[in-house]
Amino acid sequence: KQEVTQIPAALSVPEGENLVLNCSFTDSAIYNLQWFRQDPGKGLTSLLLIQSSQREQTSGRLNASLDKSSGRSTLYIAASQPGDSATYLCAVPLDYKLSFGAGTTVTVRA
Amino acid sequence: DAGVIQSPRHEVTEMGQEVTLRCKPISGHNSLFWYRQTMMRGLELLIYFNNNVPIDDSGMPEDRFSAKMPNASFSTLKIQPSEPRDSAVYFCASSLFSGVSAFFGQGTRLTVV
Numbered sequence A: 001k002q003e004v005t006q007i008p009a010a011l012s013v014p015e016g017e018n019l020v021l022n023c024s025f026t027d028s029a030i031y032n033l034q035w036f037r038q039d040p041g042k043g044l045t046s047l048l049l050i051q052s053s054q055r056e057q058t059s060g061r062l063n064a065s066l067d068k069s070s071g072r073s074t075l076y077i078a079a080s081q082p083g084d085s086a087t088y089l090c091a092v093p094l095d096y097k098l099s100f101g102a103g104t105t106v107t108v109r110a
Numbered sequence B: 001d002a003g004v005i006q007s008p009r010h011e012v013t014e015m016g017q018e019v020t021l022r023c024k025p026i027s028g029h030n031s032l033f034w035y036r037q038t039m040m041r042g043l044e045l046l047i048y049f050n051n052n053v054p055i056d057d058s059g060m061p062e063d064r065f066s067a068k069m070p071n072a073s074f075s076t077l078k079i080q081p082s083e084p085r086d087s088a089v090y091f092c093a094s095s096l097f098s099g100v101s102a103f104f105g106q107g108t109r110l111t112v113v
Helices: none
Strands: A004-007 A010-014 A019-025 A032-038 A044-051 A056-059 A062-067 A072-077 A086-094 A097-100 A104-109 B005-007 B010-013 B019-024 B031-038 B042-050 B053-056 B065-071 B074-079 B088-095 B108-112
Touching: A004 A086, A010 A019, A019 A032, A019 A086, A019 A104, A032 A062, A032 A072, A044 A056, A044 A062, A044 A072, A072 A086, A097 B042, B005 B088, B010 B019, B019 B088, B019 B108, B031 B074, B042 B065, B042 B074, B053 B065, B074 B088
Parallel strands: A010 A104, B010 B108
Antiparallel strands: A004 A019, A019 A072, A032 A044, A032 A086, A056 A062, A062 A072, A086 A097, A086 A104, B005 B019, B019 B074, B031 B042, B031 B088, B042 B053, B065 B074, B088 B108
16 A cells, blocks of 8 residues: 655745655655645646656756655745645555645745 | 536535536546545545446445446536535546546535535
């Protein structure tokens, strides 16, 4: 069974600071890892998907790294903005199932 | 494409009533998932369809829950009879095939009173 853990559960930073969100998983035999964003009362929006053959993936201010051997992924958000306030979840597939972490709720203070 | 479409967005019902949640996946996607999200348990997979066939329903909590996918563009999740502990946000997601990026609907917030 794949266990996915996200630490910290919540994070509050001033605008402009870089964000570092952590995700760890127990079974390193994964073929990809996905980061999602969830706004209050909304669905999940896919941010980045990293294939197991990749070490990192970038989209704008977002950069996600993957270290399969250590069972870790990190999402970096550069120069945070109040609009980045949301819950960020990582998910790892086990066969067809996505195992989700509990998420990190981010608040960016103006 | 409009993305994954779920209806209704909100549902308030009385205990014992039947509830039907609906989902239209992205056209061309052959994998469909129903998830439930609660504060206590996070996101849980209820059922997975591949090419309209239920592959894994081990996450369906009780016999009161049932799901169908009569065709590639429509799926339903039914709860009969509903109970207060079923209150949660129910998400439908689809993907081109299992294991690749999944796209989620906006969810249905169910409240059973």
